[in-house]
Amino acid sequence: MVTVELDKVDEIIDGYVGEEGILIQLLLDIQSELNWIPKEALERISERLKIPVSQIYRIASFYKAMSLTPRGKHIINVCLGTACHVRGGQRIMDRAKELLGIKEGETTPDMKFTLERVNCLGCCALGPVVVVDGEYHGKVAPAKVEKTLKSYD
Ligand code: FES
CATH class of the missing domain: 3.40.30.10 (Glutaredoxin)
Structure with a gap:
């Protein structure tokens, strides 16, 4: 069972609050911190930045540099x-x-x-x-x- 470090996700989101057009960079930061982008992270971004999960998911699944399945160190x-x-x-x-x-x-x-x-x-x-x-x-x-x-x- 993979434990998702939502504290880290929150910390990364905190660094972008109030900025525009930051979704890709934000996702890349989460990818680089956790080595993947968990579903819980997509939901947290959606909730905090008021962006539909479907839109975040579309971006995260489009970019090869982002993984929606767990990736090891x-x-x-x-x-x-x-x-x-x-x-x-x-x-x-x-x-x-x-x-x-x-x-x-x-x-x-x-x-x-x-x-x-x-x-x-x-x-x-x-x-x-x-x-x-x-x-x-x-x-x-x-x-x-x-x-x-x-x-x-
Ligand atoms: S087959 Fe070419 S490097 Fe392995």
């Missing part, structure tokens, strides 16, 4: 493009799923990791490739996945 992208796949990418994904106890696209209950698949990161010679928070790890072996993940707090 660390985003793991396992490449399953053709080159990485033939070099064992699926085994890396399976090991990550096993270690984290989640499926692709999910976030660990402690909100630490989100596991996602990507299709080719443009560095196929390094395959299989795993990217954590934008940091590239090449030629990853299944046995190395645990050590790699442990290096992220």
